Amino acid sequence: MSDSNVTDFTNPSTFILLGIPGLESAHVWISIPFCTMYITAILGNFTILFTVKTEPSLHGPMYYFLCMLAITDLVVSTSIVPKMLAIYWFNSREIDFSSCLTQLYFFHCFSVMESGIFVAMAFDRYVAICDPLRHSTILTSPVVAKIGLAVVLRSSMVVLPYPFLVRQWPYCRTNIIPQPYCAHIAVVNLACADTRVSSYYGLFVVICVIGLDVIFIALSYTQILRAIFSLPTKDARLKTFGTCISHLCAILAFYIPSLFFSLMFRFGQNVPLHFHVLIANVYLLMPPVLNPIIYGVRTKQIRDRLLWLFTNRGT
Structure with missing residues (x-):
């Protein structure tokens, strides 16, 4: 094994x-x-942003949160994929230590942010269905802006300890990361010190941040379903539930692969490493790919606006 793979260093210059x-x-x-x-x-997420920006009827809380979701998906995928493709195409495997920590921070920060946006969207659906007459007075533009700011600040502060904890550990075994991007736990596993603080903090983020988000979404939809089933006619119930389908599909596309990957990582010791890494890469790209498709197909206002744009350009 070469000296670059096993050496003595406290702060590696590259991984x-x-x-x-x-x-x-x-x-x-x-x-x-x-x-x-x-x-x-x-293409999909920029299309969502362009459509919402150019269509005044889409200037409402649900679509503002959708724009935040599109921006988050763009950052998550762009923080990972270009370097991944450079490895696959040009064998460009080295990454500077500071660049690795930057990638780690942005990837985890915007992943947590995406979870917070789903909570905000669940709250929007809750108010729209359970208290529709007050929706416009509760979710005003300043309130939406404050919710968005709270989501951004929460994720920024929660993930901030990650790179600082990673930077303080000594690395004296290897600087090889067996995957195409710098994830928190993958870098921590390279340290030759007691890294339980990093591991416990990562678990805290998953349980107390992501876990609470899931609980809040579940509670919101419990109330939403109660309100839907109390409607007098089947048509009214289906029509009201139809306004939640896009959001529910996006939630499932985000949380279910995450749960599957977490369970596989913890209990699939007999699963080959290359399969672990391959599934993790697919999981990263699923929400950014699926979200614009889900909202583009399921949301009538977005679908109509896109059809109008393409029709006008063709004439």
Whole structure:
């Protein structure tokens, strides 16, 4: 093994990202679906932003939160995929220590932010269905701005300890990260010290931040479903529930792969490493790809605006 792989250092100047260990010969082929997904995510989320910006009827709380979701998806995917593709295409595996910490921070920060945005959207659906007459007075533009700011500040502050904790550990075993990006736990596992503080804090973020978000969303939808089932006619129930379908699909696309990946990471010791890494990469790109498709197909106002734009350009 070369000196760059096993050496004595406290603060490594670089880390080596392996991409997908064991599948190096197939990196070029693996890059094709990931590049396609990334381009789809970029085009889809920019389309959502452009559509909401140019259509005055979409200037409301639900669509402001949707724009935040699109921006979050763009940042999450862009913080990871370009370096990933550089590894697959050009074998550019080295990443500067500070760049690794920056990537780590942005990836985790905006992932937590996305969870907070889903909570804000659940609150919007709760008010719209359970107290529709007061929706416009409760969720005013200043209130929406404050909710958005709270979501951004919460994620920024919660994830801030990650890079500071990672920076303080000594690294004396290896600087090889067996995946194509710098995730918190992957970097912590390289340290040759008692890193329980980092591990426990990461668990705290998952349980007390993401877990509470899931509980709040579940409580909101419990009240929403109660309100829907109390409506007098089946048509009214279906129509009202239809306004939540996009949000529910986006929530499932975000949380279910996350749960599956977490369970596989903790209990799938017999699963090959390359399968772990491959599934993790797919999980990262699923929400940015699916969210604009879900909202574009399921939301009538967005669908109508897109059809109008394409029709006008064709005439």
